[in-house]
Amino acid sequence: MAIQELPLVIQTSYAELIDQLRLATASDFPEGSTFRKRSISGKDYWYVQEPTTPQGRPPERYLGADTPERQTAIESAMNAKAHADTRKAIRRSLSGAGLPEPDSLTGAVIEAFAEAGVFCLRGVIVGTIAFQAYAGLLGVRLPSAAIRTGDVDLAQDYGVSVALNDSLDVSLIDVLKAVDKEFAPVPSLAGPNIAATYSRPGGYRVDVLTTNRGADRDAPVNLPSLRSDAVPLRFLDFLLRDTTEAAILTRFGTLVNVPSPERYAVHKLIVSTMRHEAGESAVKSDKDVVQAGLLVEALAAKRRQDDLADTLQEAAGRGPAWRDRLKQGATRLADGPREIVQAALA
Structure with a gap:
């Protein structure tokens, strides 16, 4: 199918949303917080009422005496609330x-x-949720059949997780339970207390993934900064x-982190061949190929074909096995995307 570009006004609005979200991350208070100044014995003091959470409405919190620095922080937070209304629109x-x-x-x-700090700790949304985000990033329409999902895939580089001198305040399962108390860890074959997947009744899953640069291994590894185990995956x-x-x-x-669209497309071509070899559902493999093909078309339409070609060459340069998988995956693409990929690999 031919890729359709979104109207310029929509592309501009998406860019404005990104800018607004970057500003919002600088606030020291949750969005929707309200502030009250009280006079006690002739001195002014500030209090904050943070918004209701799934656990209920938190008690009003004391901030401290009225100072120019505190006033500046509070004004910034109040402006952020106004920006939140703008972002909603x-x-x-x-x-x-x-x-x-x-x-x-x-x-x-x-x-x-986001509120827990997962993305500040370089957590990355991968899978179909990331693919959905490329519509706005690239300014194109994506067919609904390619963007349906019932899961969230969260990834973090293992080396990054170990090297970061910071971590979530609570475990990842506690973050999920704050959303829905029915979330529960799915025990791994490696042990009853090891879990890289969290699910809730109905089959909804959150899978945590990480990099595997050594020998292939099935057992999950611990990501200290995200306070969760994760499945190591090649590529x-x-x-x-x-x-x-x-x-x-x-x-x-x-505001989240996602892979670059070029790498997502190339990675999907590779993964599609792995699913076939592992005997996984043909539906998942077909979806990988469809998503890769759509991104190849979108990148070409946005004059980013050179970026895609560079990424394909980088992947092919990692060895014959990589090049073979790319060529094999490319054969399943529609004519237009297949010609683009094969030309880059020639």
Whole structure:
């Protein structure tokens, strides 16, 4: 199918949403917080009432005496609340224009990850949720059949997780339970207390993935900064090498990290061949090929064909096995994308 570009006004609105989200991350207070100044014995003091959470409404919190520095921080937070209303309006216009938005549970999970600091710790959304984000990033329409999903895939480079001198305040399962108390870890074959997947009744899953640069191994490894175990996957280091910020259309928009679209497309070509060899569902392999083909077309339409060619050459340069998988995956693409990929690999 021919890729359709979104109207310029929609592309501009998406860029504005990204800018607004970057500003929002600088606030010291949760969005929706309200502030009150009280005079006690002739002196002024500030208090904050943070918004209601799934656990209920938190008690009012004392901030301290009225100082110029504290006033500046509070004014910034109050401005952020106004910006949140603006972002909500932008999100509505983008959704109305046909940009993908997650279901309510996925949106809540992504918002919870952002609030907990997952993306500040270089967590990366991969899989179909990331693919949805490329519509806005590239300014194109994506067919709904290629963007349906019921899961969230979260990844982090193992070396990054170990090297970071920071971690979540609570475990990843606690973050998920704050969204829905029915989330539970799925025990791994490696041990009853080892889990890299969290699920809730109905089959909804959150899978945590990480890089595997050594010998293939099935047992999960621990990601200290995300306070979770993760499944190590081959080729994931290639996918996570270059990431970019994207806006997911949650209630007020959420800023996340996703792989570059070039790497996502190339990675999907490789993964499609692996699923076939492993005897996995042909539906998943077909979806990989469809998503790769759509991104190849979109990148060509946006005059980013050279970026795609460079990424394909980098992957092919990693060895004969990589090149063979790329060639094999390319044979399943539609005519246009297949010619682009084969020309880059020639």
